Amino acid sequence: MSGTKQTSDGPPAEAAGGEVVLEASGVKKHFAQADGLLDRLLGENASVKAVDGVDLTVHEGETVAVVGESGCGKSTLGRTLLQHYDATAGSVRYRGTELTDLSDREMRAHRRNVQMVFQDPLASLNPRQTVGQILKAPMEVHGIGDSDAERTEIASDLLERVGLKANQLERYPKQFSGGQQQRIGIARALTLEPDLIVADEPVSALDVSVQAQILNLLQELQDELNLSLIFITHDLSVVRYLADRVAVMYLGELVETAPTDDLFDNPQHPYTESLLSAVPRIDPTARTDRILLEGSVPSPLHPPSGCRFHTRCPKVVPPADWAGSEEAFRRAFRYRTRLVAGEVDPAAARERLRAEGEPTDDNRVVDHLIEGVLGETRAHLPADAVTAIDEATTAAVAGNDERAARLVEAAFPSPCAGETPETVTVDDAHTAACHRIE
C-alpha cells in the first residue's frame, strides 16, 4: 500500500455514535432445495444455507457495504433484512421493532421506512407506466399527498432532486438511458421518505462515467436526507469510495467487519486479504502480491465444517503437535481437501499414463497422483505424514474413497476444519472470525 495522504473520513466515528437504525442478529435464510417427491420420500431435506447467522448493525446516516463474490449470499441478506424473504432464524430490528414478528399487514406500514434500489433499473420499473405513475403509485398506497396534483408535485420535486427534469414525468422508462433509469429507481425508493435504503449492486450495470454520477448522487442524497445505506456490491473500489463500514461475506457468513480504512489498510481475515490482493489497480506501485485461492467456492448446500473458508485458505493452522513446516502442512492439507471432496481421480490419471505410454499399474498411479499435488513438498513432510498420504492414495486408487478420506482427516487435522471460529474484536468496531486471531 502506498503511504499517501490518509484523508480521515469523518463519518465512521460520527456514525457509530448515531442512533441504531437496523440491527440484525443471527439472521439465517435457508432455501429448501429438495422438494421433489422422491427427495421427500427419502427424507433428503438438504437446504441451501444462503445466509447463515449474520449480525449487522446500521446507524443513522451511515453507509455499510456488504461485499463478497457471487453466491456468497449478499443479495439474499439484503432481501431478508427488508423482509422480502422470511428469515429462517434470527432477529431483524428496525428502530427497536422486531420485523420478523410482524404480520404482512403490519409490515406494510414499515415498508415506507426501508426501501430498495436494484441493479437492473429497467427490470424493476414497470415498462407500461410513465415515470409519474411509477413515482406516485407508492404514495397512493401509503396515503402520501392529499390529491393527485399534490403527488405530482412531489414526484416532480423528486425527479429534479435525482438530476432529471420535471417535464420528464410523462415519459416511459425505456426512453431513458441506463444511468437515468437508475436515477428513476432511486427517486422511487425516495418517494416514501425512507430512512434506510438497501442498494443491491446499483451501479454494476453502468458505465464508469455514469457510475460516478450515481455514486455522487447517492452520497448527496444521503447527506441531505440523513439516510442510512446498506450497499451490496462485489466492487471493492466502489466500497472504498462510498462506505463508512464494510462487512465481508463468504459462503453465507460475515468473516470480517471493520471501518472502511481499517479494512483496507489492515485486513485480518485471510479471505479479505486475498480479495483485496486480487483487485486490479491502475497504479503499479500500489499492487501487492496476489494471494491466489485454490479451488472454487464450495456449495452452500453442504458448507465445510469449522471455518467455511478452510478448504481454500492459504493460511490454514497446523495442529499443535505438527512436526514439519507450516507450508508443508498446508500443502498436505490441500491434498486432504481434494481427497475428501472426491477431486482426486485415479481413472483419469491411469488414462493419462496410458496415453503417455507409461506403465499403468496401481503403484504408478498412486505415485502420479501424489506427485501431481504434492510435488517437492513430499520430501519435506514428516515420515508418518508421508505414510498416511501413501496409504490414503492407495485406498483411493483401490476405490475405497471413504477410507482414503478418513486416513487423511486423521493425519492432517486442523482447528480450522474442526471448530467454528469465534468472531473476535481486533480493534474498535473491527471484528473477524478466524482461528489465527487471538
Added chain:
Amino acid sequence: MNTMDSVDSSAEATSAAESDATSLLEVAGLRTQFPTSRGTVIAVDDVNLTVERGEIVGLVGESGSGKSVFAQSIMGIVDHPGEIVGGDIRLDGESLLDKSDAALEALRGGRLSMIFQDPMNSLNPTLTVGEQIAETVRLHQDVGESVSLPAELKRKLLGATKNSEAWRRAIEMLEAVEIPEAESRAGDYPHEFSGGMRQRAMIAMALSCEPDLLIADEPTTALDVTVQAQILDELRDLKDEFDTSILIITHDLAVVSEVCDRVAVMYAGEIVEQADARELFDNPRHPYTQGLIASTPRLDAPNDRLTPIEGNVPDLIDIPYACHFAPRCPEAERECFEIAPDFRPVGEDGHEAACLRRGPTEEQL
C-alpha cells in the same frame, strides 16, 4: 488522421528479418457501419490501430464506443446487416478483407482466435471440454479435410479417443491454464465447470491452435475479482509462453493497466488517445481519458470525490459535431464542434491524442 505511422523507422527494419518489418496486425482507416431504420450507425469510424508481435494491447471504451464491433471486424464476424465499408485490416501484411470466407474461416481458430465475455455461449454444451479442445487441435492440425463437416458429426466418425494425440494435447492445454485435476476435468461437460474454469477452458481452446493474435473481448467482466486476477495472470503468462499477441477489449481501466503494454482509448466510434500503458495512466492527455480516470473509484488512491463526465454517450447516428466528445467535454470551444481533430503527439513514446485543445509540448517540437 490518415497516416499509418506504425511502421518502424527504416534503419531498424532493414536490419531485421523481413517479417519483422510489418506489424502483426495493422488496422488502417477502418469503418464499420450498420444501416438502421433511423439512419446509419457508424460503429467504427476511421480507426487506426496496430498490434506488434508479443505485445498486449488494450482497447478501452464504455458501452457504445464501438470497441466490440472493432473486434468483430477483425475477426470477420460483424453481425448482419453491419459491414466494413472502408479501410483495411492486415495480418502480417496480408489484407483480411480480400480473403474468401473459407480462407477467413481457416484463419479463425488458426492464426486468429477470440474469446468472449460469456464462455458458456461459446462452448458446446453437448461435448466434454476435453473433446472440444481436442477437436480444435485436430482441426488445426489438419485444416484441409475438417472444415466441411460439422464438429459433432466428425467426432462421431473419427472419434475423440482418449488415447489420441489431440486428447493428450487438450489435457496439456487445460494444465497450461491451470485447471486443477486437468486429466479428470477434461471429461466434464461445460456446465460442470465454474465460470472461471469455463473462461480458462475457452482460453485453452483459443490457444490450442497457437494463434498469432488472441482477441479477448471483456474476458473477465463476468467473473469474480479473485477469479479475474487469476485469468489476467494467466493471459500474461501465456503471452510469454506461447508468444501470442493479445488485444484486450475492456471497459476496465485497472484491468488494462494490469496487463497491457499499450492502450488505445475509444469513444463513440473513434480512438481518441493511444500510448504506452504507463505513460497513458501517468500522463493522460485527452479530456475523455482524463474524465474516465477521474470518474473511476480507486482502491489504490482513494478518491475524495469522483468527478463524473457529464451527459451520456451519444447516439452514433449522424453525429453532427466534429469531435464526438465535444458536447460532454469541459474544455470544448466552438471550433471543437466544427473541426475534426487530427492525432498529434502529446507525450512520450508515440503518445498521441486527437484533440484540438492539446498540442505537442515545447520539448517535442
